[in-house]
Amino acid sequence: MNNRLLSGLIGLTAGIAATTGAAVALWPKPTPPADLRPLEINPDTPAVRSGNLTFDTIGLRCGIITVVGTHAEHWAKGRLCRVRITVTSQDSVFGEIDNNLHRLTLDNGRTLPLDREATQIKRQPLETEVAAHGQITYDLWFDLPKNTRPTNLHVRANEEEPPATIPLPERDWTEGSA
Template structure:
């Protein structure tokens, strides 16, 4: 196959020199290097925007802790409200006094996985200063219309209260929270233990 000439028509290439190689491959290589350099994590990338979620006013006597987050399996939990020492609860159809005193923990739960997580209220525990752990109170949970079991879809976030009835004078120091096992797991996940104010 005859070779292609790169000289301009009507001129002759100089003797002893090979025709100049095309500059296109070199230009492409330099352009690609510049593009890849821009992807090297130099810190100039723009952060994705954050959702703007409407703020809620805290309820009477409720502490609003900051940075109280933990994780169990694919469920991330944040304590966003806390109140203890309440003597009664009032709902839409009933009111009830505490046997001891009610403690209410407001949670934000986020499923960070790709499958449904089931939040089971009855597995959760309130941990006291003396190390004892308390189960949620059935009556307060029902009166306040809070979930017993809640299917939390992939990338879904929910907010709700956990209600506990503990002996008077008990100081709650943490809440122990359990997500559900991810797909393929053969055991229960480790809990998230979040300190309370």
């Protein structure tokens, strides 16, 4: 084999390797789906930002008739809805989060505050903080009147920031406990 041909093959092989390496490094990687709980769906909604916090819904389940914890039981007045969210700080300081500022909008236009009893029974935070450039995941609980569906979740970083709206998928929910 002559030297020119050998040099050409080596160059071609190096070029293919470099191109393949660049493609692997730059190709978008699919985000793995969150581990869903029984009867929970992935809302598949875009993350939204309020102030220096980004909110992302990663799980949704409604139609829950009761919640049971180690210290109490709570029956819904209508049907409970659990929204699992991940909050990410985009700032270099801790972010304070008051979950009482979030609201769930229903298909009849009514907005609901957080259900404090279900939240406390399931040991989820009413108020919390997220570390600088950190992330925290937890559940928001709402008690929906019967025959209503959630349409949007409005989240706020704090009282000074305007709320951001996360549209929720329409769905018929089976009943059950959590």
